[in-house]
Structures are given as structure tokens and as C-alpha cells.
Amino acid sequence: MESIYIPHLLAVPEKTLSISVEAFLPNLETLTPVRGILQVKHCTTYLEVTAKIEAIATLVCDRCLQNYNHRLRVETTELIWLEEEAESLAREREVRIDDLSETLSPTGHFQSEAWLYEQLSLAMPLQKNCGEQCQGMTQLPKDNEPIIDSRWASLAALKSVLEE
């Protein structure tokens, strides 16, 4: 996927570029290609980036350690400031009261692939759970089996010997 040269957006109709996405992203293991729409709009002082994408990823369940498929869905809009580095450094000392989190040079490139990767990474579940049929950790004792400290276990063994 090619990066977008930001000044180029000023020359396209409505200063908006819509890209249909169907690609595997580097460093992101997905079963299906990442599919959807990426839209980048030039709003003079900022870019408005909208994505509606999805992919199926194979994850490992935290509990039973089995692989399972998970549908990643991203529907998001992010605003990215356009300003030169010197300006952005000056602004960073001020208190930020807006939600414009990133900054790009107005004559630079928007790295669409890296941006999509970031969005999909954020969409990964924090707790991976294969679902309701999850068998859980089979090695752990069941709830009704008391966990016996090994020192007490040897005492108990001694006690049963003495009682015989």
C-alpha cells in the first residue's frame, strides 16, 4: 500500500482520497486480508482520516491456549494536525485542550499502511478468550479439590500411617 503525498490531496476532487483496501499488512498476522475503505481528507490545517476496515485474525486464547479466529473491526475517524516540526515543538509546551493527537508535515506523507496497522493493533482484544465453549486451563485443580500445601501433605501422610 502506497503512502499518500499530502499536497497531492489538494489537487483531488473535494480534497478527499478514498482508497479501497484489500491487503495483508506487514507485522500483522491475519487469516484474511485487511478489507475496507480508507478515506483521507485534507482540511487545510489538518487531515481527517476515516477507516472502515475488518480482518480475521487467529489469536491464542489466554485461558486454554488454543487458537481461535477473531474478527477485528475498525470504524474510526482521526484528525491529524498539519504543521512543520518547529511549530509542533512549540505547541507541545502548551496545554493540549484538543484531541488532535498526531502531527504531520504539510509537505510530508501520510503512511496509510502504518496507520491502519496501528488502528488494528488497538482493536486487538486485551483479554483473549476463545468463547463460551472455552475449556479453561485443564491442568489446574478443580474448585472442589482443596489445594494442600506439600508440607501439610507429608504430615497428613504420616498421620494416616500412625492411624493404621
Ligand SMILES: [Zn+2]
Ligand atoms: Zn479458550
